[in-house]
Amino acid sequence: MVDKERNIDTHVGELLSGYVDGALTQQQRQLVSLHCEACEECRETLTRLRELRESIGKANLSELYEDKWRETMNDPTVQTTRNIGWLMFIAGLLAIAGICIIGFLFSDEIPVTMKLIMIAVYGGLAALFYSVLRQRLIERKTDKYKDVEI
Amino acid sequence: MKNQDMRNQLVQLGNGAHALALQILGNTDDATDAVQDAFVKVLNKPGAYDADTGPLAPWFLRVVRNRCIDLIRRRRPEDANAPELSDPGPGPEDSLEGEQRNRLLKRALASLSDEQRQIIVLRDYIDLSYAEIADVLEIAGGTVMSRLHRARMALKEELTRHG
Numbered sequence: 001m002v003d004k005e006r007n008i009d010t011h012v013g014e015l016l017s018g019y020v021d022g023a024l025t026q027q028q029r030q031l032v033s034l035h036c037e038a039c040e041e042c043r044e045t046l047t048r049l050r051e052l053r054e055s056i057g058k059a060n061l062s063e064l065y066e067d068k069w070r071e072t073m074n075d076p077t078v079q080t081t082r083n084i085g086w087l088m089f090i091a092g093l094l095a096i097a098g099i100c101i102i103g104f105l106f107s108d109e110i111p112v113t114m115k116l117i118m119i120a121v122y123g124g125l126a127a128l129f130y131s132v133l134r135q136r137l138i139e140r141k142t143d144k145y146k147d148v149e150i
Numbered sequence: 151m152k153n154q155d156m157r158n159q160l161v162q163l164g165n166g167a168h169a170l171a172l173q174i175l176g177n178t179d180d181a182t183d184a185v186q187d188a189f190v191k192v193l194n195k196p197g198a199y200d201a202d203t204g205p206l207a208p209w210f211l212r213v214v215r216n217r218c219i220d221l222i223r224r225r226r227p228e229d230a231n232a233p234e235l236s237d238p239g240p241g242p243e244d245s246l247e248g249e250q251r252n253r254l255l256k257r258a259l260a261s262l263s264d265e266q267r268q269i270i271v272l273r274d275y276i277d278l279s280y281a282e283i284a285d286v287l288e289i290a291g292g293t294v295m296s297r298l299h300r301a302r303m304a305l306k307e308e309l310t311r312h313g
Binding site for chain 2: 017069085
């Protein structure tokens with residue numbers, strides 16, 4: 001009874017927003033429901049807040065359309081920047097690999113047998129990598145679900 | 151997250167991000183630039199987003215918001231203070247009633263503080279949860295409800311005044 005009296009005397013304030021957003025605990029929801037049953041002012045505010053939320057949700061605040069952002073994704077600048085990034089990264093890696101291979105092959109300190117063993121190991125790894133990469137690329141090209149947008 | 155999935159999600163977030171940027175920067179061209187910059191940043195470095203830390207939306211919106219703040223800082227000092235949202239003109243594609251309602255809402259929103267506009271857009275337009283809003287705005291989670299309520303009440307007042 002005391003709770004109920006306090007409930008009516010004190011407005012629930014910010015809890016009304018929480019109520020509209022479904023962000024309250026069960027106890028808080030009950031408090032707001034009881035209060036709004038008795039308080040016309042809060043009941044009206046609650047209705048107004050619901051309307052407000054709905055009208056903002058439906059409003060056109062951006063004035064742009066999804067296609068605009070889809071175009072941006074395919075924007076030449078975006079694509080070019082990314083392609084340049086990849087190109088520089090791969091070129092750098094190849095340069096480092098080249099220097100290491102030349103250094104290894106022309107080194108006088110490493111015996112020829114060791115060189116042959118290392119060539120076999122790394123050649124094998126490269127062949128395996130190539131076969132997996134090729135398989136992935138073929139799968140990607142023939143994947144009928146790849147263009148499905150969720 | 152796969153690159154294509156991320157792109158699809160970003161496309162869907164575009165309008166919400168633009169609406170948020172518009173509330174911060176005050177004009178649609180700057181807002182478009184900010185969102186595009188954020189796209190470039192994210193797409194050039196997709197690994198920066200870790201799906202284990204939470205959904206993409208609040209993370210991306212935080213990137214957009216930070217970009218907007220950067221842009222405001224770079225503006226000339228006389229432009230750097232609170233941006234004024236221009237009164238939106240009529241759009242030819244809208245129906246008369248819808249257009250009027252939209253203009254009224256935008257005008258009322260424009261009269262709120264920067265923080266109030268942002269929190270309303272994040273909750274009521276983009277539909278983020280309270281925790282996600284706290285994440286984007288970098289505020290304590292426990293203060294979201296009260297801030298949002300104050301913002302909504304201010305908007306309600308403005309709409310009553312203008313309506």
